[in-house]
Amino acid sequence: MKLSAEQTAFAERLGHHFRDPELLIRALTHSSIGSPTRPDNQRLEFLGDRVLGLVMAEALLTADPDAPEGQLAPRFNALVRKETCAAVARDCDLGAVLRLGRSEMISGGRRKEALLGDAMEAVIAAVYRDGGLEAARKIILRHWSRRLETVEADSRDAKTALQEWAQARRLPPPSYVEVGRSGPDHAPVFTIEARLETGQSARAEAPSKRGAEQQAAAALLDRLE
Incomplete structure (x- = not known):
């Protein structure tokens, strides 16, 4: 062949x-x-x-x-x-x-x-x-x-780093909420919001939920730091 x-x-x-x-x-x-x-x-x-x-x-x-x-x-x-x-x-x-x-x-x-x-x-x-x-x-x-x-x-992905940030301050783990979805079914774009119990949050868009979660976590870390 x-x-x-x-x-x-x-x-x-x-x-x-x-x-x-x-x-x-x-x-x-x-x-x-x-x-x-x-x-x-x-x-x-x-x-x-x-x-x-x-x-x-x-x-x-x-x-x-x-x-x-x-x-x-x-x-x-x-x-x-x-x-x-x-x-x-x-x-x-x-x-x-x-x-x-x-x-x-x-x-x-x-x-x-x-x-x-x-x-x-x-x-x-x-x-x-x-x-x-x-x-x-x-x-x-x-x-x-x-x-x-x-x-x-x-070496640490953003979600892990954000969770460690929360744990160090005795906060519950962050949550990730799908707040939007756009694009055709074969090529969707997900909008995910990373949230802390304190009310702090950040959003990100990506072609996959996992990718959007990582980017939202990174965006929230940037704000926190």
Whole structure:
């Protein structure tokens, strides 16, 4: 099986030449279009998550040999979480080559954070199966390098930081309320308000509820600080 022109261009953006093109095709195949004769990417996603974790753990230990586990753990979590994988997927335009069923295509699947994050992990596994750990490490470090350099500042997501702020002042955890939704069904935009018991609040918009919650929490933290 040969790669299409679009898939070949994606492999070039990724930085890996596939000896077995079928591995990449499978990594790009969502379960909504999978079948007994067309395997989807779920098993590869499972493997890719573990490969990414190993490479990130090693990279963090190398980058900061003296950091205790308590500092390494939040940095690790920030680098391997689904939002980060989805952001990397957007950087290399993975969504453009995702193979989706009709329902997912209509509902904007190429932009969905969960689908992009899962597919990025599957692509990592495809590279690992095709070229081994060194090949996988090469593409991971290539696409995560900027995030590795800035992870100290981003190691705590905004929602966690806001909750810790509230706990330190003996306040209940913040709440997140959907106060608006706009756009078509296949590409909605959510408006979320982060609220504290003190009455302080902030709003943000994003294509996903999770993203809007994070941005609202960040906006509220900015006001508090």
